Amino acid sequence: MRTEPVTRMDFVRKLMEAGLPYDYAVKGYNAMMSTIANAVVNGQKVYLGNVGCLNPTVRPPRQVRMGFERQQGNKVVCKTREFNLDSRLRYRFTLFRKFTETHELNWVA
DSSP, X not given: OOOOOOOHHHHHHHHHHTTOOHHHHHXXXXXXXXXXXXXXXXXXXXXXXXXXXXXXXXXXXXXXEEEEEEETTTEEEEEEEEEEEOOEEEEEXXXXXXXXXXXXXXXXX
């Protein structure tokens, strides 16, 4: 099931339907996005109303091994190489249980 993504236009339209004029709707959207962006930059958990939250998880550093090397002329040669990946911050979205119990999710088969 493939659907269209929800974009800035959809948020602004909903805010206008709630009674805000266009310029205030745009300011409200920008304020909401900057708050979420600041939280992501700082590695904080982001609660999205009663729907769910974005959970930051720290991935530890690890060593990656590649068994090939691509050389000039698009030639692939077997060669063992090792790289070190630094620790990374990944976000995982979690739906709240109460939301899933009270709403019918259309994407669940």
